[in-house]
Amino acid sequence: MPRKNRQDMPLLDPEERVLHFGEVALGYDEEKALAEAERCLNCKTPLCMQGCPVNVDIPEFIAAIKEGNYDEAASILRRKNNLPAICGRVCPQENQCEKFCVLANKGEPVAIGALERFVGDYHLARGEKPDRTGERKDQRVAVVGSGPAGLTCAADLARMGYQVTVFEAFHKPGGVLMYGIPEFRLPKKIVEGEIEYVKSLGVEIRLNTVVGKTVTVDELLEEHGYDAVFISTGAGLPYFLNIPGENLNGVYSANEFLTRVNLMKAYKFPEHATPIMVGDKVAVVGGGNVAMDAARTARRLGAQKVYIIYRRSREEMPARKEEIARAEEEGVDFRLLANPVAIHGTEEGWVKEIELVKMELGEPDESGRRRPKPVPGSNFTLEVDTIIIAIGQGPNPLIPRSTNELQVTERGHIVVEDEKGRTSKKAVFAGGDVVTGAATVIEAMGAGKRAAQAIDEFLKAYF
Amino acid sequence: MYEIVRKEKLAPGIKLFEIKAPWVARKAAPGQFIILRVDETGERIPLTIADFNRDKGTVTIVAQEVGYTTKQLGRLEPGDAVLDFTGPLGQPSELPDSGTVTCIGGGVGIAPVYPQVKALREKGVYVITIVGARSAEYLIFTGELEELSNEFYIATDDGSRGCKGFVTGVLQELLEADRSIDHVIAIGPVIMMKAVTAITRPRNISTTVSLNSLMVDGTGMCGACRVTIDGETKFACINGPEFDAFKVDFDEQLRRLSFYRDPEAKAMAKAECRIRNAKGAE
Ligand SMILES: Cc1cc2nc3c(=O)[nH]c(=O)nc-3n(C[C@H](O)[C@H](O)[C@H](O)COP(=O)(O)OP(=O)(O)OC[C@H]3O[C@@H](n4cnc5c(N)ncnc54)[C@H](O)[C@@H]3O)c2cc1C
Ligand SMILES: Cc1cc2nc3c(=O)[nH]c(=O)nc-3n(C[C@H](O)[C@H](O)[C@H](O)COP(=O)(O)OP(=O)(O)OC[C@H]3O[C@@H](n4cnc5c(N)ncnc54)[C@H](O)[C@@H]3O)c2cc1C
Ligand code: SF4
Ligand code: SF4
Ligand code: FES
Numbered sequence: 049m050p051r052k053n054r055q056d057m058p059l060l061d062p063e064e065r066v067l068h069f070g071e072v073a074l075g076y077d078e079e080k081a082l083a084e085a086e087r088c089l090n091c092k093t094p095l096c097m098q099g100c101p102v103n104v105d106i107p108e109f110i111a112a113i114k115e116g117n118y119d120e121a122a123s124i125l126r127r128k129n130n131l132p133a134i135c136g137r138v139c140p141q142e143n144q145c146e147k148f149c150v151l152a153n154k155g156e157p158v159a160i161g162a163l164e165r166f167v168g169d170y171h172l173a174r175g176e177k178p179d180r181t182g183e184r185k186d187q188r189v190a191v192v193g194s195g196p197a198g199l200t201c202a203a204d205l206a207r208m209g210y211q212v213t214v215f216e217a218f219h220k221p222g223g224v225l226m227y228g229i230p231e232f233r234l235p236k237k238i239v240e241g242e243i244e245y246v247k248s249l250g251v252e253i254r255l256n257t258v259v260g261k262t263v264t265v266d267e268l269l270e271e272h273g274y275d276a277v278f279i280s281t282g283a284g285l286p287y288f289l290n291i292p293g294e295n296l297n298g299v300y301s302a303n304e305f306l307t308r309v310n311l312m313k314a315y316k317f318p319e320h321a322t323p324i325m326v327g328d329k330v331a332v333v334g335g336g337n338v339a340m341d342a343a344r345t346a347r348r349l350g351a352q353k354v355y356i357i358y359r360r361s362r363e364e365m366p367a368r369k370e371e372i373a374r375a376e377e378e379g380v381d382f383r384l385l386a387n388p389v390a391i392h393g394t395e396e397g398w399v400k401e402i403e404l405v406k407m408e409l410g411e412p413d414e415s416g417r418r419r420p421k422p423v424p425g426s427n428f429t430l431e432v433d434t435i436i437i438a439i440g441q442g443p444n445p446l447i448p449r450s451t452n453e454l455q456v457t458e459r460g461h462i463v464v465e466d467e468k469g470r471t472s473k474k475a476v477f478a479g480g481d482v483v484t485g486a487a488t489v490i491e492a493m494g495a496g497k498r499a500a501q502a503i504d505e506f507l508k509a510y511f
Numbered sequence: 512m513y514e515i516v517r518k519e520k521l522a523p524g525i526k527l528f529e530i531k532a533p534w535v536a537r538k539a540a541p542g543q544f545i546i547l548r549v550d551e552t553g554e555r556i557p558l559t560i561a562d563f564n565r566d567k568g569t570v571t572i573v574a575q576e577v578g579y580t581t582k583q584l585g586r587l588e589p590g591d592a593v594l595d596f597t598g599p600l601g602q603p604s605e606l607p608d609s610g611t612v613t614c615i616g617g618g619v620g621i622a623p624v625y626p627q628v629k630a631l632r633e634k635g636v637y638v639i640t641i642v643g644a645r646s647a648e649y650l651i652f653t654g655e656l657e658e659l660s661n662e663f664y665i666a667t668d669d670g671s672r673g674c675k676g677f678v679t680g681v682l683q684e685l686l687e688a689d690r691s692i693d694h695v696i697a698i699g700p701v702i703m704m705k706a707v708t709a710i711t712r713p714r715n716i717s718t719t720v721s722l723n724s725l726m727v728d729g730t731g732m733c734g735a736c737r738v739t740i741d742g743e744t745k746f747a748c749i750n751g752p753e754f755d756a757f758k759v760d761f762d763e764q765l766r767r768l769s770f771y772r773d774p775e776a777k778a779m780a781k782a783e784c785r786i787r788n789a790k791g792a793e
Contacts, residue, residue: 217730219548219555219595256597258730262534284732288744295737295744295763297770304733312554312727321554321579322727323771397766444731446749 054156055084062377066347069231069315072374073137076159081166085113088158091150096160099148101494102200104128106145106160113163122171125164126178130203131196131242131493133172134225136165137234139490140368172241177248185209187507190274192259192447195223196489197280197480199246200496201503206249208504213274214251217258220311223282225489227311228303230341232348236310260446265454269475275510276475276503279462280496283441283481289333293391294437298327298399302334302342302438309345327433329353331402333388334438335365336486340372342436343380354380355430359387359407364417383430385409387422391435401429443482451476461485468502469495475510477503513547513596515589516569521651522644524576525619526585527561533568535598541626542604542721542753545570546729548595549583556580557726557748559623559698560599570598573622573651600729601752604719606630610693611637613685614660615678615707617699618644621651623721624698628659637661639692641681643699647672679706692716697756701768705761718756722747725770739763 058074059065065072076084088110096106105124112121125132139145141161149157189205191198194216202212220226225239247253259265259281268274286301288294305324308314312322326349332342335358343354356375358365361384365372376382386404394400406426409418443460455463455472462471462478469477479495481487517529535545544559562571576582587593604627606612612631616624621642631638640660644650646669657663664681665673674681678699685692695718697707704720711718724736724747736747739760745751 217597218728219597256595257534258597258600261600261730262538262598284730286732286734288734288737290744295739295767297767301734304727304735307727307733313552316552318579320552321583323554325771397763397769446730 052083052087054087054159055080055162057159057162062379065232066344066378069348071235072232075169076162076166081113081163082116084159084163085110087151088114089150095148095150096145096158097148099144099146101144101490102128102497104145104164109167110158110160110163113167118167118170119174119176121167125167126171128497129164129493130200130246131168131489132164133168133238134196134234134242135490135493136161136163136168137238138225138229140488142369144490168242169238172238172245178245180248180250182207183209185211185507187211187275188213188273189276189278189503189507190215190268190272191278191280192265193217193223193279193281193480193482194221194243194253195280195282195480195492196225197282197492197496197499198223198278199243199251200493201278201280201479201500202251202496203246203249204497204500205503206246206251208500210504210507212251214253215257215259215263215268216253216255218311219255221253221255227307228338228341230306230310230345232344233341258446260450265447265451265473265476275507276477278469278496278499278503279447279471279476279478279482280480280492281444281447281482282492283443283486285442285444285460286437287440287442288437289388289439291388291390293393293399296391296393296399297397298325298433299391299435299437302332302338302436303441305342305436306338306345309349315349324349325434326351327399329355329430329432330434330436331355331357331430331432332436332438333357334440335360335367336438336440337367337371339436339438340367340375340380342438343375344378346434346436347378347380351434355432356380356382357386357388357402357404358382358384359420360417361385361409385420387420389427392429399433399435401431402435403427403429441481441486443485459485467495467498469499470502475506477506512592512594514592515587516567518587518589521573522649524585525573525649525651526576527571527573527622528584528587529564529569529571530593530596531568532570532596532598535570535596536563536565536568539563539565539570539599540603541606541630542623543599543601544729544752545572545596545598546600546726547572547584547593547597549580549587549593551594553583553594554580555595555727555729557600557723557729559721559752560626561622562626570596573619575619597729601748602750604630604696604753606634607636607694608634609636611639611691612694612696613639613641613682613692615641615682615695615697615699615703616643616652617678617697617703618649619651620699620703620721621656624696625652625655627696628656632659639685639690640664641666641678643667643678643681643703645669677706678703679710682707682710686710686714694718695756696720701761701764704756704759708756708759708761712757719753720756720759721752722754722759722764723752724748724764724767737767
């Protein structure tokens with residue numbers, strides 16, 4: 049019997065979707081989910097699982113879908129993954145689980161992510177809460193930062209019976225899921241739903257608490273009675289280009305731009321009080337997912353012309369292929385092999401144009417990508433009124449500065465001894481972007497999971 | 512939720528709030544600020560810590576009503592609460608241990624000068640305080656500051672109290688009278704801080720100013736608060752808000768503060784009717 053083709057994901061029409069912030073990918077209905085689940089061979093040695101940093105029992109949950117037992121599918125998923133509705137949407141599956149699926153050889157792996165999303169959404173809609181009958185332990189763990197790494201670590205520790213408090217600097221939990229990834233890719237209702245689930249496991253979340261300022265890691269251990277600390281503060285410090293004109297009005301970091309829109313809901317200004325200014329012509333500098341998100345957000349805020357400016361060629365772009373395609377469908381204009389050298393402003397201090405130099409690719413660098421170098425005398429300008437810098441982020445210095453004995457690298461990443469996240473300081477663990485630099489949601493979750501194991505071992509050995 | 516335990520109207524459009532926030536009070540120091548959000552649709556706004564009481568677990572802020580959020584705050588009463596209140600943020604002031612220090616506060620900037628004068632006097636430093644405002648009715652904290660300071664001067668634009676003119680006039684006079692001043696702290700409108708620096712720089716009197724840049728998070732993750740210090744970009748929220756005045760690019764500051772003037776005006780126009788509607792419903 050010939051295998052069915054992979055079920056495609058229904059999408060909103062590009063012309064419609066640039067008019068609002070509604071979710072672009074609509075998700076499978078039951079019929080599609082069942083058809084897609086049928087494609088899974090239920091392999092004895094499921095290669096797909098190697099590609100998943102949290103080891104989701106993929107064939108098992110898909111088998112439950114086939115039987116129409118979605119509750120069972122959800123509980124299989126939740127065993128390993130506390131945030132399935134999120135991962136199903138934002139995991140770069142083509143580089144992870146789906147890349148290893150046996151059907152990937154023929155170019156059509158099982159749509160594991162889409163199925164995960166289907167089950168995650170089903171479960172959230174049911175609003176079921178976990179049962180918390182396990183034993184309660186006396187030890188207390190502080191988790192700093194409520195992004196995917198922190199939420200995962202907290203949820204796993206709470207399941208083991210520990211008393212967990214998450215400390216979050218912002219007024220809402222979720223980290224990049226809340227302030228970075230836009231509504232049209234990851235609706236905030238979904239994030240809130242998944243966080244409610246984590247809370248229902250017994251995790252307490254303390255908002256508006258900037259660790260390093262409101263309280264330090266040392267104080268959490270010495271004065272507040274925590275027995276261990278997990279640091280998962282992400283990579284939130286935006287890099288700038290350090291070119292002339294970068295402080296003109298109209299130049300944003302992607303972080304500021306996306307935070308205003310996602311966390312503060314500036315797209316609903318003035319019903320929501322935080323403003324955002326986007327002109328008719330916007331240049332986004334960078335070639336990663338963050339740049340695509342900023343460009344697509346700018347389109348939705350009414351910009352007529354949105355450029356992506358990237359110094360290498362399309363092949364080297366770190367963004368997901370899918371995200372690049374979506375941006376292109378939405379009319380984003382890619383200016384590749386170009387690098388900004390200056391931003392010119394009006395007399396009143398507003399952005400007027402961006403000056404670029406053409407680049408060519410030379411020898412490969414450490415990352416294996418061909419190193420771009422400027423073509424002398426090839427400068428040209430683009431007229432724009434808004435510029436968004438999306439060239440990467442580093443870790444925030446507040447915690448390293450205020451914590452004794454915590455070793456960090458030259459670039460400020462926390463040094464860990466092994467993949468379990470032990471740091472140079474006793475009882476302190478770290479994981480996620482603050483250790484690895486900007487990576488992915490699922491890798492951060494994997495780090496949170498391994499650290500929860502390590503913290504459990506540490507507390508058992510020590511107390 | 513963070514409860515308002517005391518509210519005082521200090522001057523037209525300038526209100527003091529004492530807010531219950533024990534975690535913030537425990538760590539607060541002069542020179543630092545907080546960020547608050549009034550309600551679920553609110554904007555995050557930074558306000559300087561004007562005082563704190565660790566025993567009571569309260570933090571005092573003084574806000575001037577200039578736009579939507581500060582007016583929204585102004586309508587709250589004791590017993591009401593703000594939804595979010597984060598801090599203390601920024602670096603504490605680095606205050607001298609000896610010598611003569613002149614503290615200059617302009618307008619609502621008088622409020623953040625108060626904890627600094629208090630801390631300096633506790634160290635035994637000789638403090639000359641100069642405060643200024645448009646007219647007498649806009650002056651705040653004069654009683655407290657007069658009592659604390661070794662010398663106290665007032666300047667008003669219209670001469671309704673103290674000397675007629677600006678705070679810089681008083682500073683100039685002191686210096687022309689050959690008073691020795693080791694350090695100056697100036698907090699107020701950018702224009703005032705720039706003018707003070709124009710006087711102290713040629714005389715090489717070290718000067719600290721507090722930069723009220725636009726902010727979102729206040730923790731170093733957005734870069735909205737970029738300021739140029741000695742030709743280098745710094746984030747006011749984590750490297751400041753206080754900086755060595757001789758290194759500050761004041762003109763850039765002035766430009767950057769105008770960023771959201773147009774949308775803010777639009778928000779106010781809309782908000783005025785919301786405020787009116789809310790009043791009507793009461
Ligand atoms: C715009 C954007 C789009 C992305 N798209 C994708 C995608 O499609 N797929 C994907 O897999 N990955 C994506 N990523 C990357 C992914 O989001 C991150 O790798 C992941 O969120 C890292 O998780 P984390 O838990 O380490 O940190 P974060 O998610 O950064 O969370 C850190 C949390 O710690 C808090 N915090 C920081 N400092 C302190 C402090 N001192 N005290 C208290 N709290 C503090 C922060 O406020 C934040 O809430 C994207 C990233 C961005 C910015
Ligand atoms: C570190 C720091 C400490 C501060 N301390 C105090 C304080 O103790 N008391 C106080 O009253 N204010 C203080 N401010 C300024 C205060 O944050 C702003 O007045 C407030 O954000 C305005 O919000 P709004 O919605 O009421 O007005 P908006 O509608 O946002 O703005 C109204 C007008 O004020 C201007 N404006 C907006 N933000 C600022 C700003 N940061 N500085 C100067 N002008 C601004 C706008 O351009 C506009 O013209 C401080 C700012 C910072 C960064
Ligand atoms: S969590 Fe991500 S990587 Fe793992 S199976 Fe699900 S979609 Fe694939
Ligand atoms: S490798 Fe592919 S076909 Fe095999 S179990 Fe995993 S998802 Fe199913
Ligand atoms: S306010 Fe965001 S970095 Fe300073």
